[in-house]
Each structure stands twice: as structure tokens, then as C-alpha cells.
Amino acid sequence: MTPLRVHALLSARPATAVLGAGARIIPPLAWDVLLVAALGVATLPAVAAEPAAVAVSLGLLLPLIWRRRSPWTVFGAVAAAAFAQWLLGYQLPAEISLLVALYTVAAYTTRQRLLIACLVMEGGILLACQRWASEQHLLSTAVALSALAAAAASLGANTRALRERAAQLQRERDQQARLAVAEERSRITREMHDIVTHNLSVMVALADSAPYARSADTSSAALRQISETGRQALTDMRRSLHLLRTDEPEAQRHPLPGMAELEGLAEQMRRAGLPTRLEIRGDPTPVPVAAQLTVYRLVQEALTNTLKHTPRGTRAHIRIHCLTDTDTVTVDVTDDGPPRQKADAASGLGIRSMRDRVAAHGGTLRAGPLPSGGWQVAARLDLGREADVVV
Template sequence: MTEAAAEPGSAHRGRAWPTVGLARHADSVSARVVRLVRRGVSRLPSVVWDLLPATLLLLHVVTTYPLREMPVALALTAALALPLVWRRRAPLAVFGVVAGAAFVQWLLDVQLPADIALLVALYTVAANSGRRGTLLAGAVVAVGGLLACLRWATDGAFLAPFVAVTAMVVAAAVLGVNVRTTRAYLAALEERAERLEQEQEQQARVAVAEERTRITREMHDIVTHNLSVMVALTDAAVYAQHRAPDKATTAMLQISETGRQALTDMRRSLGVLHADEPDAARHPLPGIAQLEALVDQMCAAGLPTRLEVHGGHAHIPATAQLTVYRLVQEALTNTLKHTRPGTQAEVRVRCSTETVTVDVTDNGSRLPRPGATPPGHGITGMRERAAAYGGTLRAGPLPGGGWGVHTRLLLGSSGAASA
């Protein structure tokens, strides 16, 4: 009995499941249809939406007005509603046409639902014109509402309809002004976003150009100096390989060390090494403390050089010390490349709390340069480095013979960061 009794219930439940499934399928289809309708409606042009109220108002006249009153009502309704199709293109002109049609309607003593077109035209003027046009249109509609209440108010009840009409006029004008203000605010935000994006792109381009200039300057200093030293050491090794093999071996070892140092400097300048890598710790950025090693390198390359450093340099930023090192390196490299054998050089660095003065002089005469050889970028790069710290660079022959380079770096210069 229990199983038999359970069977009808089971059969009932079995018949209920298809019904639930059909209901869910119907809901899904309905939701899909609604989405399609919304998508289609959103794609309709604005002209269709402007024609729809006019069509409805004309249908209202056809279905409700007597035949003898229909021609006048249709003509006035068309004059009031159809111009709204062009309200976005010429809001003031359309408002004038609608207001004129409403005045003719008032003169003919015909009441129409199409008077709502005045509020739509007022809203369009407020949303697309300035304050003066909005005030003028609002005043015209307010006067029209006053005339309509005076003529068509029933049983002397003038105040209530006039207040209602005035409230609708104010609401239409305020709504239009809010739309215009919001539109202007969004346009300003969009313009500001575009301007900020352009400024960011410009700053990025400037940063890239500055980085390229810095890398070019670093590569010039590193390659020119180290290749000049390696060439000088190679010439010395070739000359001493038969007469003094020990000196030739020492020169070759110095060439190898110079090449490795050049590779390390190039990788660091190109940003390949990171601060947490061992090579970066073993080879920090060169500064004033490394000038002594630079001078020893130049002496080994055949340019006797004397170094004098006056004042402490612990307080000088690393970028400023790198600038001093590169200035001295470039000046000594030029001396090594462009002077006759036997030239001697002298480096003097004076450090204070606010400035660093660098003087590099030599007593050699310059080798003649072929006329077809283009001038190098060494002096230009040195001037750029000095200008980054608010300093100027003087380079030229000395009165008693030789060549001198003088510059003074201002440690408080704002351009220091780019050095």
C-alpha cells in the first residue's frame, strides 16, 4: 500500500518537472526578447524619438476632436510639434516657431495638448544655449502661461493653474541648465584628461631624450678614454716586447684590465646591472676617490699626471662626483690623444660645501689635426655635464703653452639630478 500510494505522488512530481522547465525557458526567451528590444531602441536615431511625440499628438487629435474642429486642431498641433524634429540643430529658431504657433492658438481660442511642445522647446534652449537665451525663452513661456490662465481658467480659479504652469516652466528651464552644465563639466574633464595624457607623453619623450643623451655621453667618455689607453698601452707593449719582455707583459695585463673595466662601465651605464648584483657592489660609480686610479692608468699609458685634491669630498653627492670623474677623464684622454710624447698633465680638484672646482692642465703642444677630420663631442659633453650643475666650462690654450680645462660645479643647482 505504501509503494502504491507513493506512485501517484511520484507520477505527479514527474509531470511537474517539464512544466518548470518550460516556465524557465519562457522566462529566458522573454529576457532575450527584452534585451533585443532595448538594443534596437537604443540604436534608433534621435529623429525617430522627436517624431514620436508629434505622431502621438496628431493621432490624439484625429481620434478625439470633432470633424468640424479637426482641420484647425491638426494644423496647430503640427505647427507646435513637428518643428521639434529640428530642435537640436536650431534650438532658438525652433522655439520661436513653436512660440508663434502657440500665440496663434491663443488668438484662435483653441486648447490643445500639444502645448507641451513649448516646455520641450524651452528645455532644448536651456540645454544648448547660453544664460541670456534661456532667460528670454523662459520669460516668453511664462507670459504665455499667464495669458493662457487668464483666458482658460475655470470658475475664476486663476492662481492654482498659474502656479502649476510656472512650476513646469521653471522645472523645464532648470533641467535644461543642469544638462548643459553637466555636459560642459564632462567636456572639461575630457579635455583635461587629454591634456594630461599629452603632457605625460611629452614628459615621457623628454625623459627618453635625456636618457639617450646621458647614455651617449657616458658611452663616449667610457669608450674614448679606455680605447685611447688601450691603444697607448698596446703601442708600448709592441715597442717593449723584444727589449723589455717584462714591461710588455705588464702593459698587456693593463690592457686586459682596462678592457674589463670598460665593459663593466658600459653595462652599468646601460642599466643592465642592478644594485643587488655583486658586480655593482664591487664596482660602484666612479668618483673623486677613484681619480688616483685614473691618474695611475694615464701614467701607465704614457701620460705622466699629478693629482691634487683639496678639501673633503664625503659630503658631495655621488652624481656630482661622477661628473668630476668624467670631466677629468675626458680632459686627460684628450691630452693623451692630441699631444706629443713627453707631455705632462696636472689635475687639481678643490672641494667646498657649495662648489667643486676642477682644473686640468698640460704642458704639451697639440698635434696637427687633418682638415677633413670632424670635431669630436668631448668638449660638448663636458659643457653639458658642467651645465647640469649650473657651471660653465672653459677649455683652450694656456698663455705659457699647453692646454687647460676649468670648470666649477654648484652643488645646490637644481639640474644636478640629470647629471
């Protein structure tokens, strides 16, 4: 019996490619019962005339039914039956079970136990050769049987290594899945924070200014702007959460905001009472979608903080510079409001969100007070790492 046939026999188990992906139609114990039955059919007829030989053969074969559950104990039982066979002087075809048991020890137990099993197996081979092999064939017989034992042990060890590798890959895949879920949760949290905080801040500012309007038309305009801002917030939330809604029609999904929407954002802030000037240098067209979304959210968060933490009359200035020759985009948002405490202003979720967005592009962010007064948010995005960013 060649080592390849031995391996095919020893590793008998359901083929998932045939039975279906991940399916185990027949449990391992049933496969081992079938293995023992097949070995019994192949070996018992040769010794059917001798009841003692049949009993010893059954002692060699039957323990294999539990080989996966207790491989070390099964090997000991089979080895004991083989020693009884040697004492009785029988040469039985069922001694192939020794290779099966050795394979199982290699595949399911530790290396230390495999070494002990190999030593026991080699001792049995020497005893068998001393008793049944002729002097001229003693060495060749011992080498052949040792080679079979080594093949069974090697195949079992390889099976164990493949199983351990598969388990490691499964753990790594699970870990990557958990990291992906955490990253997606963090992304959605940033989006929700930016959307809700910005739009609510604008609505509050408009609502505060409405009672002081000098005319009914001005008051009505403020109320309409509040309504439009609320609707825009709902639209942005649906857009950000569309990946979580598998039943949402594609037509209801909206493109993510980019640098083209900055003018609309600046106009919204002007209506909320924050005079805002926008300056874009360079061509923003080649800037990838992920980077454009980051620029938009940085400007949105910076203007929201200015609207929340500065008095009316404060002015904001947005400068965007697209450097196509160096694949970078710089963002600078400043205001001329009164001094703010850096520790207090930089400790919120908004600043952490901005840092996370910029870090995803391999960029840098500075957020803090200006020496001459006011506040500055300055960021530099490296578009060369855009391929690593997932929107």
C-alpha cells in the same frame, strides 16, 4: 527634477573607477541608447493613450541617440519637435530632452553655438509660458525654466572645460615624457662617449707602445693593461646601460664611479704613457653621487683628450677642490703639451658632453689653451642644485 539629477542623467557614461582604469566596457553610443530608453520608459506611459503625443515624444527623444556625434543637428531636431509640440498644444514629459540637447551643445560644440542654442531655448520657454502658465505664475515659471536651462548649459560648459583640461594635461604629460626620453638618451650618449673614447684611447696608446718595449716583461705588462682596460670598458658599459635592461639581476649592477676612483684613473693614464699627478683638497665625502660622477667624467674626458692630442712626454695635473662652506667643487685639469687649436679641440662631442654635465649642476666650464702653453679644463659645480640632477 533638480540640476544635480539632470547632470547625472545627462552625463551618463561608464565609470572608470568601477569598470577598471581606462576601461570603456560600453561605447558612448550604447550609453545614449540606454539614456533614450530610460527617458522613454519614464515619459511615454503618461501619453500612451494619444498616438499623436507618442509620435511627438519619440521625435523629442530619438534624436538624442546621436547627440554626441552631431550635437548641433540633434539640438535643432529636438527644438523642431518641441515647436511641433507647442503647435499641437501638448505638454509632454519628454520635453526634458531639450535640456539634454542643450547640455550636449554646451559640452561638445563652440561657445557661439551654445549662445545661439540658449537664445532658441529661451524663446521656447517664453512661448511655453505664454501658452500654458497662468498670469500670476508667468514670471515665476519663466524664471524656473530659465534656471533649469542655465543649469544644463553651465554643466555642459564645465564638462567641456574639464575635457579640454584633461586633453591639455595629456599633451603636457606626453611632452614631458618625450623630454625625459630625450634627456635619458643624451645622458646615455654622454656616458657611452666618455667610456668608449677614454678606454679605446688608452688601449691604442698601450698597443702603440708595446712594440717598442725594451723587455718581454714590459711588453707583457702592456698587453695585460690592454686586456684590463677592455674589461673595464665592458663593465662601465654594462653599468651605464643597466637601466635599459630590466632583466639584469641587481647583483650584476655596479656603483657609478666617483672621486674615490680618480687615483685609479690617474694610474691608468700613467700606464698608458701620460704622467699624471692628482691633487684633491677638501673632504669629498659630502659631495653627492651625481656631482662625483660629473667630476670623474670631466677628468676622464680631459685626460683622454690630452692622451689623444699630445705627444708622449706630456704631463697632466689634476686639481680638485671641495669647498664645503660654499657647496661648490672646482675641477682643474691642465697639461703642458704643445699648443692646440681651440676651435678644433672645442668642437667635438667630448667638450659638449662636459658642458652639458656642468650645466646640469648650474656650474661653469672653461676649456681652452693656456697662455704659457698646454691646455686647461676648468669647471665649477654648484652643489646647491644637486637635488635637480638625475644620474
